[in-house]
Each structure stands twice: as C-alpha cells, then as structure tokens.
Amino acid sequence: MKAKSRNYYLIPYILWIALFVITPILLVVYYSFFNIEGEFTFENYQKFFTPVYLKMTFSSFWYAFLITFFTFIIAYPTAYLLTKTKHKQLWLLLIIVPSWINLLLKAYAFIGIFGTYGAANNFLEVMGVGGKQILFTDFSFVFVSVYIFLPFMILPIFNALDKLNPSLVDAAKDLGASGWTTFKRVTFPLTLDGVKAGCQIVFIPALSLFMLTRLIAGNRVITLGTAIEQHFLVTQDWGMGATIAVFLIIAMVIIMLITGKRKGGVM
Amino acid sequence: MTKFKLSSLYLIAVFIILYAPIFYLIFYSFNSGGDMYNFEGFTLEWYTEIFQDTRLLIIVLNTVVVALLSAAISTILGVAGALAIYYARRRQTKNALLSLNNVLIVSPDVIIGASFLIFFTMIGIKLGFISVLLAHIAFSVPIVVLMVLPKLEEMSTSMIYAALDLGASRFDVLTKVILPYITPGIFAGFFMALTYSLDDFAVTFFVTGNGFSTLSVEIYSLARQGVSLSINALSALLFLFTMLLVIGYYFITKKANKPNGMGVRQ
Amino acid sequence: MTEQPIIRFEHVTKQYDNDPAVLNDVSFEIERGKFYTLLGPSGCGKTTILRLIAGFIEPSKGTISFNGKNVNHVPANKRQVNTVFQDYALFPHLNVFENVAFGLRIKKMKNQTVEQKVKEALRFVNLEGYENREIKEMSGGQRQRVAIARAIVNEPELILLDEPLSALDLKLRTEMQYELRELQRNLGITFIFVTHDQEEALAMSDEIFVLNNGNIEQSGSPNDIYDEPINRFVADFIGESNIVSGTMIDDYVVNFTGKTFECVDGGFNKNEEVEIVIRPEDLEISSPVDGKLRVKVDSQLFRGVHYEISCYDEDGNEWLVHSTKKAIVGEEIGLFFEPEAIHVMRYGETEEEFDKRLEAYEEGSYES
Numbered sequence: 001m002k003a004k005s006r007n008y009y010l011i012p013y014i015l016w017i018a019l020f021v022i023t024p025i026l027l028v029v030y031y032s033f034f035n036i037e038g039e040f041t042f043e044n045y046q047k048f049f050t051p052v053y054l055k056m057t058f059s060s061f062w063y064a065f066l067i068t069f070f071t072f073i074i075a076y077p078t079a080y081l082l083t084k085t086k087h088k089q090l091w092l093l094l095i096i097v098p099s100w101i102n103l104l105l106k107a108y109a110f111i112g113i114f115g116t117y118g119a120a121n122n123f124l125e126v127m128g129v130g131g132k133q134i135l136f137t138d139f140s141f142v143f144v145s146v147y148i149f150l151p152f153m154i155l156p157i158f159n160a161l162d163k164l165n166p167s168l169v170d171a172a173k174d175l176g177a178s179g180w181t182t183f184k185r186v187t188f189p190l191t192l193d194g195v196k197a198g199c200q201i202v203f204i205p206a207l208s209l210f211m212l213t214r215l216i217a218g219n220r221v222i223t224l225g226t227a228i229e230q231h232f233l234v235t236q237d238w239g240m241g242a243t244i245a246v247f248l249i250i251a252m253v254i255i256m257l258i259t260g261k262r263k264g265g266v267m
Numbered sequence: 268m269t270k271f272k273l274s275s276l277y278l279i280a281v282f283i284i285l286y287a288p289i290f291y292l293i294f295y296s297f298n299s300g301g302d303m304y305n306f307e308g309f310t311l312e313w314y315t316e317i318f319q320d321t322r323l324l325i326i327v328l329n330t331v332v333v334a335l336l337s338a339a340i341s342t343i344l345g346v347a348g349a350l351a352i353y354y355a356r357r358r359q360t361k362n363a364l365l366s367l368n369n370v371l372i373v374s375p376d377v378i379i380g381a382s383f384l385i386f387f388t389m390i391g392i393k394l395g396f397i398s399v400l401l402a403h404i405a406f407s408v409p410i411v412v413l414m415v416l417p418k419l420e421e422m423s424t425s426m427i428y429a430a431l432d433l434g435a436s437r438f439d440v441l442t443k444v445i446l447p448y449i450t451p452g453i454f455a456g457f458f459m460a461l462t463y464s465l466d467d468f469a470v471t472f473f474v475t476g477n478g479f480s481t482l483s484v485e486i487y488s489l490a491r492q493g494v495s496l497s498i499n500a501l502s503a504l505l506f507l508f509t510m511l512l513v514i515g516y517y518f519i520t521k522k523a524n525k526p527n528g529m530g531v532r533q
Numbered sequence: 534m535t536e537q538p539i540i541r542f543e544h545v546t547k548q549y550d551n552d553p554a555v556l557n558d559v560s561f562e563i564e565r566g567k568f569y570t571l572l573g574p575s576g577c578g579k580t581t582i583l584r585l586i587a588g589f590i591e592p593s594k595g596t597i598s599f600n601g602k603n604v605n606h607v608p609a610n611k612r613q614v615n616t617v618f619q620d621y622a623l624f625p626h627l628n629v630f631e632n633v634a635f636g637l638r639i640k641k642m643k644n645q646t647v648e649q650k651v652k653e654a655l656r657f658v659n660l661e662g663y664e665n666r667e668i669k670e671m672s673g674g675q676r677q678r679v680a681i682a683r684a685i686v687n688e689p690e691l692i693l694l695d696e697p698l699s700a701l702d703l704k705l706r707t708e709m710q711y712e713l714r715e716l717q718r719n720l721g722i723t724f725i726f727v728t729h730d731q732e733e734a735l736a737m738s739d740e741i742f743v744l745n746n747g748n749i750e751q752s753g754s755p756n757d758i759y760d761e762p763i764n765r766f767v768a769d770f771i772g773e774s775n776i777v778s779g780t781m782i783d784d785y786v787v788n789f790t791g792k793t794f795e796c797v798d799g800g801f802n803k804n805e806e807v808e809i810v811i812r813p814e815d816l817e818i819s820s821p822v823d824g825k826l827r828v829k830v831d832s833q834l835f836r837g838v839h840y841e842i843s844c845y846d847e848d849g850n851e852w853l854v855h856s857t858k859k860a861i862v863g864e865e866i867g868l869f870f871e872p873e874a875i876h877v878m879r880y881g882e883t884e885e886e887f888d889k890r891l892e893a894y895e896e897g898s899y900e901s
Binding site: 172175 | 614618620625640
C-alpha cells in the first residue's frame with residue numbers, strides 16, 4: 001500500500017538526481033574527450049601526463065596535505081579542550097560562527113592583515129624582526145587556508161570526542177594506563193572516525209580552492225581547482241578543464257574511500 | 268592548576284585567531300584613511316557610499332532574491348527527497364539514494380560549477396539569473412534532505428500506525444502527523460539552504476553571465492583590485508546579518524531540542 | 534581481625550562544589566578475601582565509594598588507606614584495583630584478546646606471558662576460543678565475562694564491580710550471580726559489588742553495607758541485615774516487611790495494635806516508643822480465634838511459590854502475608870506468629886548503639 005505514495009515523493013527527487021547529479025558528471029567525462037576545436041580525442045589525457053600538469057597535481061596535493069596536517073594539529077587539541085569546558089555547546093557554537101561568515105570576506109581581511117603595512121608586519125617590526133613580504137607567499141596561503149578550514153575540522157573531532165564513552169577512559173586508567181597511554185591507546189583510536197571525517201572535509205576543498213590562490217597566494221600556488229577555473233573561464237579550453245576535473249573527481253573518490261564512507265556529523 | 272591555565276590559554280588563542288580578522292575588517296570600515304593600515308579617524312563614509320551605490324544595491328537584491336527562492340524551492344524538493352528516502356523499503360535503494368544525495372555535498376565547488384556550466388550551456392539556458400537560481404537550488408537540495416531525514420528517522424513508526432488506526436488517510440498522516448513533526452528539521456534545512464546560497468561564491472562564479480552578479484562574486488572582483496574600505500563596510504553589514512541568521516537558526520534548532528543540529532558550512 | 538584491612542575509610546566525605554555531600558563522614562573497613570556488597574537506592578553514594586576506591590575521584594575530607602597506606606592522592610592507574618564497569622566499558626576498537634590483554638600490555642609484559650595469562654583468564658570465565666572475536670559480536674552475558682576477565686587477568690588484590698549485572702535479563706543475571714560468587718571463592722580476591730537489587734545482595738555477599746543518603750545505615754552479614762534491620766529504611770529496603778509502631782512495655786514484652794505480645798528483644802527503656810517489623814513469611818494464616826491478630830483479607834496475588842495476601846486489621850494497618858495457603862478475599866482470618874518473628878527497632882539508633890544493645894541482651898537471652 002505504501003508503494004504508490006512512495007512513487008510520488010520519488011518523482012521530483014529522482015528528477016533532481018538525474019539532472020543535477022548524474023548528468024553533470026557524465027558531461028564532464030564526455031567533455032574531457034574533446035579538444036578546444038571540438039574534435040574527439042585523447043589528447044587531453046596525454047597532456048595531463050606531461051610534467052607540467054603532473055607537477056601541478058603533485059604540488060596541489062602537497063599543499064592540500066600541508067593544510068590538512070596543520071589544521072589537524074591545531075584542531076585536535078582545540079576540540080579536546082572544548083569537550084572539557086563547561087557550557088561546551090556554547091563554546092562550540094562560538095567556534096562554528098566564523099565558518100558562517102563569507103569565505104571571501106575572511107580572505108579579504110587577510111589581504112589587509114598580511115599586506116606590506118598591515119597588522120602582521122607591524123607586529124613583526126615591533127618584535128624587532130623587521131617587515132617581510134607575507135602576502136603572496138606559500139606561508140600566507142597555508143595560513144589562511146588553515147584559518148578557514150579550522151572549524152570544519154574541529155566539529156567532527158569534537159563530536160567524536162563528545163560521543164566517547166567516559167567509562168572507557170576510566171577503564172584504561174583503571175587498568176594502569178597513564179594519561180598519555182590512555183590517549184594513545186583509547187581516546188585517539190576511538191575518535192579516528194572524527195579525524196577522518198575532518199580530514200575529508202578539509203583535504204578535498206583544499207585541492208580545489210581557487211579564490212584563495214588568486215587572492216592570497218597571488219597565483220604563485222596553482223591547485224587543481226585553479227587550473228580548472230583557468231581552463232573553463234579564462235582560456236575557454238573546456239576539454240582540458242574537464243579532464244582535470246575528472247582527475248579531481250577520481251582523487252576525491254579515492255580520498256573518500258580511504259577516509260571511510262562516514263556520513264552524518266560531517267556537515 | 269598550571270595545566271588548566273595552559274589549556275585555557277590555548278583555547279583563548281584559538282578564539283582570538285578565529286575572530287581577529289573579522290573584527291579587524293569591521294574596525295577599519297570606520298577608518299577615514301582609506302586603507303586597512305592607518306586608522307586616521309572615525310567615519311561612516313564607507314557605509315553611506317554603499318547605500319548610494321545603486322549597482323551594489325541591485326546586486327544585494329539579486330543575492331537575496333536568489334537565496335530566498337532557491338531556499339524555498341530546494342526545501343520543497345528536499346522534503347520530498349527525505350520522504351522518498353524514508354519510504355524506500357529496500358536497504359540498497361535507501362543507501363543508493365543517500366549516496367547520490369551526498370555527491371553534491373562532498374564535491375568541490377569547482378567541479379559543481381564547471382559541470383553545471385557545461386550542463387546549462389548544453390541545454391541552452393542563458394547564463395544569468397535562471398542559471399544561478401537553478402544551480403543554487405541544485406546544491407541546496409541535499410542539505411535540506413540531510414537536515415530533514417534525521418527527524419523522520421527519529422519519528423516513531425507507531426505514531427503513524429496510531430494515526431492510521433484512528434482513521435487517518437495517508438494524506439492526513441502526511442499533513443497532520445509527519446509534517447508537523449519534522450517542521451523543525453524543515454526550518455533548519457531552509458536556513459541552511461539560505462546561508463549556503465548567500466555564501467556561495469565558486470558555483471555562482473562559474474554559472475553567472477554578464478550583467479548578473481551576486482555579492483560574493485562582486486566582493487571577489489573588488490578584492491582582486493585591492494583594498495577598498497567599502498568592502499569592509501559591506502562585510503560589517505554582512506557580519507551583522509549572518510549573526511542574525513545564526514541566532515535565528517540557533518533558536519530554531521534549540522526548539523527542536525536536537526543538540527547536534529548546529530552545522531559548519533562549506 | 535589481626536590482619537590489616539585491605540581498604541579503610543576514615544571519616545570520608547565527598548562533596549562537589551557547594552552541593553550537599555554525596556558521601557557524608559563514612560568510615561568502614563574491607564577485609565581481605567571476602568565478597569562485599571554496597572547496597573542502596575540510586576543516589577545513595579554507593580558508586581561514589583567505588584569511584585573513590587578505584588581512584589577516579591579524591592575524597593573532600595577524610596582518608597582512604599589501601600593496605601595501611603594513605604592513597605588519597607594516588608591516581609587510578611597507580612592502584613592495584615580493577616573495576617568491572619556497569620556498561621562493561623570494553624574497548625570497541627580492540628578484539629576480545631586485546632581487551633583482556635590491555636592491562637598486561639601497559640605493564641610491558643612479554644608476548645608469551647600475555648598470551649598465557651589472557652588464555653587462562655578467558656578460561657576462568659568460560660570464554661575459551663573467543664580470543665579473536667570483536668566486541669560487537671559478543672552477547673551481553675559474554676561481554677560481561679570479558680569485562681571480568683579483563684579485570685582478573687591483572688591479578689589485583691581487589692575487584693570493584695559497579696552494578697555489572699543490571700543490563701542482563703533475569704535468567705542470565707541469576708546465572709551470573711552463581712558464577713561470580715564461585716569465581717570470587719576460587720580466586721580468593723576481595724570483591725566489592727555495587728547493586729540496588731537487594732535479592733542479589735542477599736544471595737551473593739559475605740558482608741552487606743546498606744547505604745542511604747551518603748551514609749552507611751547498617752553493615753553485616755545477609756542474615757543479620759535481614760533478620761535484624763536497624764531501622765525502617767533497612768527493613769523496608771531489604772525484603773518485604775510489615776512495619777507498625779508499638780510500645781516496649783518491658784524487656785521481651787511489646788505492645789502493638791492494642792495487644793501485648795511476647796518477643797525476644799530487650800535493652801529498651803520502659804514504655805519506649807518503638808517500631809515493629811514482622812516479615813510476611815513469618816505470618817501464618819489461622820482461624821480468627823486461634824490467631825494473634827484478627828484481619829480482613831483485602832486482595833490476593835499468586836506469586837508462584839506463594840500467595841501474597843494483603844490484609845487490614847481493625848486499626849487500618851496493612852499486613853502482607855506470604856502463604857502457600859490460599860485465602861478468600863473479604864473473609865476474616867487470624868494471623869499467627871512466633872515471638873521470634875517480632876523484631877523491635879528503636880527510633881534513631883546508630884549502628885554502634887544497636888550492636889552494643891544486641892550484644893548486651895543476647896548474653897542473657899534464652900536463645901543463645
């Protein structure tokens with residue numbers, strides 16, 4: 001008896017899936033087989049395996065790795081300490097709020113802070129280090145990215161820590177484990193899912209960010225995302241752009257397989 | 268006790284770093300000096316400039332219209348989607364639908380933008396308002412589904428049987444039992460969709476055409492030209508607006524007494 | 534008694550912030566090799582005592598000593614005590630073997646020794662061959678055994694069990710009660726068992742501590758506590774009781790429900806107001822003329838082993854009777870009981886006074 005009513009809900013939803021999930025992906029794959037003149041070819045794939053593109057892919061992964069790594073290093077202790085505070089939900093909310101502020105505005109703020117006469121340089125001069133070029137460097141790119149992704153990493157780790165049964169920690173202590181051993185053997189392994197989820201939501205966008213590379217890194221850093229944007233919107237070579245997109249999708253699928261198909265609590 | 272102090276210090280440092288750039292921006296929006304370096308004097312000049320800029324006001328209007336429309340439509344689609352997943356009887360169907368649902372959530376914006384660009388061009392939709400609206404609806408639907416589905420799942424099935432037992436038709440069950448129950452989830456989904464739309468830059472950047480722009484895209488092109496304090500003023504206003512949304516969202520989810528309702532946006 | 538107690542609490546108080554004390558000036562000793570039970574309703578402080586012994590929390594006042602040494606500030610991981618948690622607290626990311634081996638690995642024991650000890654511990658709890666199972670593949674009762682094996686493998690001097698059977702169904706619970714008791718005898722380790730289930734406490738323990746509101750109300754063997762409850766709370770909490778107020782006319786003579794009865798209690802003031810306890814199973818149904826009390830049957834439930842009959846006397850006191858004989862609802866019946874069935878309780882008597890009084894009159898009583 002449910003069968004019929006179920007179909008009604010499915011119609012618009014399936015339509016949405018077909019039009020906006022499946023078709024676009026198929027189109028990307030389809031376009032990757034055409035060159036700029038519109039001829040069917042494998043040229044794009046051959047081009048992707050030339051040193052230029054491989055180097056770009058490698059550096060894109062390297063930066064994404066650095067960003068994920070530093071975000072994790074800062075996020076885990078933060079999440080851990082947050083679970084120990086009173087009113088932890090309120091503190092968590094305060095951590096999340098900056099993530100609700102338009103990404104571009106945050107990037108823009110750093111143009112001011114890291115600029116030649118900005119707050120960061122003033123600070124360095126006061127400290128006696130002297131002014132430095134900060135904006136348009138690798139450092140500024142990684143720093144701003146970490147800043148932007150931090151809440152996304154904190155949230156899943158916080159949730160995992162918060163869900164951890166406290167008697168497990170008691171049990172480890174009871175069996176003679178010191179604080180550090182308890183963390184290493186029990187707390188961390190049991191919150192690994194949260195860490196994986198966090199890494200997943202940081203690493204994939206870090207591969208594909210393009211506005212940050214333009215605004216903060218001054219085109220010094222080219223990520224896969226920057227390259228896609230470049231090909232689609234600047235050089236109009238959609239075929240090559242689509243090819244890079246295909247590889248980005250493959251990378252994404254691999255990362256999701258590695259970090260497990262955990263869903264929920266990720267958003 | 269020293270351990271306690273160290274950990275508080277760490278948390279405080281994280282909070283300062285998280286909030287400093289935002290307040291830095293807002294602070295300089297009152298600078299009469301014209302740059303983000305030397306605070307020369309207090310002025311509201313940048314705010315008045317914004318309100319006199321008709322082009323900018325039109326962009327704001329565009330952004331709001333797209334956000335409201337896309338949020339409303341994606342909420343309807345999303346609720347239907349959540350019901351479709353909820354009613355799917357076979358486990359595999361359910362999982363398949365959920366996986367497809369999550370594709371757009373985990374996909375990087377660039378991929379979504381580029382693939383939609385190809386799609387809209389192929390079927391001949393002119394890049395502009397319609398394409399941006401469609402794109403925003405498309406990427407908001409899965410978010411609404413994810414906000415509504417948990418509410419449906421936590422609803423006890425015996426409640427539905429009770430309604431049927433009391434003589435309700437299937438339509439009655441939907442309108443009188445299910446929808447009222449999942450209302451908090453629907454509201455949360457709507458708010459999330461709204462903020463996703465307001466905040467989106469990358470997808471819009473790909474699928475917008477000449478003559479149609481949203482705030483994020485406008486900020487990007489302004490920022491690429493360097494510092495302009497009207498952006499600061501704009502960001503201060505947006506910050507205020509975002510805070511209002513956050514507070515609104517917070518109270519809605521709080522009413523739904525679901526502690527994990529709060530989400531980070533991407 | 535010359536042997537040093539394994540655990541000694543001296544005037545221990547535990548208080549959080551300015552809330553009322555969870556544990557209020559509690560003193561007691563735990564002797565080696567016995568099975569102890571901390572019994573009381575939820576919130577009585579029994580789990581707090583357990584956590585204090587385990588070292589998860591520190592006392593606000595007083596001293597806790599372990600083998601004569603003050604351990605107030607010794608953290609949990611430095612104590613030779615192991616706990617079986619209420620929710621078992623098994624590590625979900627480790628299999629059965631590694632769960633049991635956890636404590637041994639922390640001590641950096643050789644692999645060979647670890648393997649041998651874990652196998653032995655698993656054999657003790659009848660879980661041979663389950664080494665490689667994941668925790669989520671184990672049933673509730675099996676998890677329980679893993680948790681016990683994980684505790685005993687470390688050869689602690691003391692094992693703490695925090696309501697370990699509460700998550701099991703009735704049949705399994707009874708089974709585990711036997712097993713735990715036997716395990717304790719075989720190992721010879723001291724067990725401290727926390728429960729709110731009085732039947733469980735009576736069945737398993739050498740010694741029971743009855744707790745209420747952060748105080749120990751009474752301690753003693755299951756028999757002592759059942760037969761000689763110190764006050765209304767204990768009488769009510771342990772087993773079913775009929776409790777009425779009465780007057781102690783003289784030693785061995787008590788008056789209640791307007792009649793005077795012979796009893797075996799003494800050491801009271803003349804005409805002291807007291808409370809009387811008679812257990813339902815000590816009441817026998819007789820004809821109205823032969824009975825010491827005359828009551829009317831109000832309702833009756835069949836409980837399997839006996840009928841539970843609720844009666845009221847003329848003064849409106851309820852009398853619960855456990856009888857293998859059936860009664861007829863609405864009928865007048867008599868209740869007969871022996872003088873030994875009457876237990877007299879003094880208002881507000883401390884455990885110390887109670888014990889002293891008991892000793893004093895028992896010397897001269899015709900029973901002993």
